[in-house]
Amino acid sequence: MAYTIAEKILMRASGSKTVEPGEIVNAKVDVAMSHDNAALVSKVFGEIGVPKVWDASKIVIPIDHRVPANNIKVAEGHVKIRNFVKKQGIKHFYDVREGVCHQIMPEFGHVAPGLLIVGTDSHTTTYGAFGAFSTGIGATEMAAVWASGELWLKVPETFKITLDGSLKEHVFSKDVILQIIGDLTAEGANYKSIEYYGTAVDEMSVGSRMTITNMSMEMGAKSAIMVPDQKVFDYLKTRTNEKLEAVIADADAVYEKELKYDVSQIGPKVACPHTVDNVKDVGEVAGTVVHQAVLGSCTNGRVEDLKAGSRMLAGKKIHDDVRLIIAPASRQVYLEAMEEGLIQKFVKAGAIVINPGCGPCLGAHEGIIAAGENCIASTNRNFQGRMGSTEAGIYLASPATVVASAVAGVITDPREGSTW
């Protein structure tokens, strides 16, 4: 039998000799991540009635969605989490200061090739950039994982997407994944695992790869995996003691669908209201007035993203009628961005820098938008009402397009008027 990466990881995790798509396996979880919803998970865990979690060293809890707490109810939830962490001796807890879970997980070495990682967040697919099978689950089943260390999973069919060619200037991995989502639609990869290959992937930084695996969820993917290379090993080797060995697909593994892209043919893209698959060339929506711009999130809140955005400033100021919100993905990203002078550039240009966290991406706080307003964001979802009013519009784009638009006050092609 020949197997895909997802099949191999699920076979190992479930102790099965063979697996096939559609089969349901009971798998042992290697790492279990929960963010603010750990409050709900711990409540349900209490209801199950098991006194101790299965393995306090395999649970990771970063608080990131509403940080610091934006109201009393949220503050109480955070207190519950801290108490639970102490009581259970959870080893890997990251309080409100650290940043977004999907950035924290790799930064602190909680991801590694071949692991089965589950998280109570849909964008848990991100860690596929490191060769892991990682997927989102609900709070109640996470409570069951905390109790037993196991979870049922259907073995997914796999899509193979090959990205060849080199990205043109001012085009980023964000534009590539928006193109793919536009082609496959919001339901096009429902229940599927996606494997990404190709020279364009090889050329990408680890962070750029994370953008693609993160947003693969927006077409319904269960997991999105890339074969880890030296870049991944270099990133992880000082951060984890896990074995750094790639799980690779067999040469004759069976794929349900195979797609190929030449990324040199892809230009800057924008996902328009109100679905992520409503993807257009930036030129089609250029000139649309924006009132807010957000540069940050687990999708595009890393140093390379802030750098790409800052280049679009080119000494100019943010448009008077635009709020540009910068949210570094983590404290480490924040520090590095300061050391590189990026934060100073943004503040001088009139941007608002907020603490690392998810805030504006899900309309939790720190940048809610009003009826009639438009926001262009480097985040991952533009559902109606996600950032505030249901009568507002959200446009998703690369960090360069976001900042170019924030400077111009209207959606702007980053290739136009660029000075680099």
Added chain:
Amino acid sequence: MVAGKVWKYGKDVNTDVILPGRFLDSYEPEYLASHAMEDLDKEFAKAVKKGDIVVAETNFGCGSSREQAASCLGYCGVQAVVAKSFSRLFYRNAINQGIAVIESPECVDALNKGDEVDFDLLGGTIKNLTTGKTLTFRPLPPFVMEILESGGLVEHLKKKMAK
């Protein structure tokens, strides 16, 4: 078997409209129930009754892993969601909350907004009392039925542990 009414929606009904992020600050059932579907259909939370079913086109529940998108429907009394297809996270969450999820394009096409229905999970049928048609759907896998019959994953695990 409880008779109920059909609430029908389109495709890609996402978790942000089923339970908007601004209401994720509490896990209280009454609070969540009172805001269910608020950004899609303001009438829903006010008028929904125990036994009603939600019917939708493809990709129901796409988006976030937020379990509250499933639980808020359960707290409203919704006994089943019937859709042409589901997002995997909503599908799992609904089962874990004890809400039946039926993937059936045929049933969706034969149900209209406001129809009175008798939903029979064990029998695998939906009787449309308004049109007089009886619709059938493929039974859910046995282990899913066990969870649903227990009233959700927590009750199911408690039962299992008691054995």
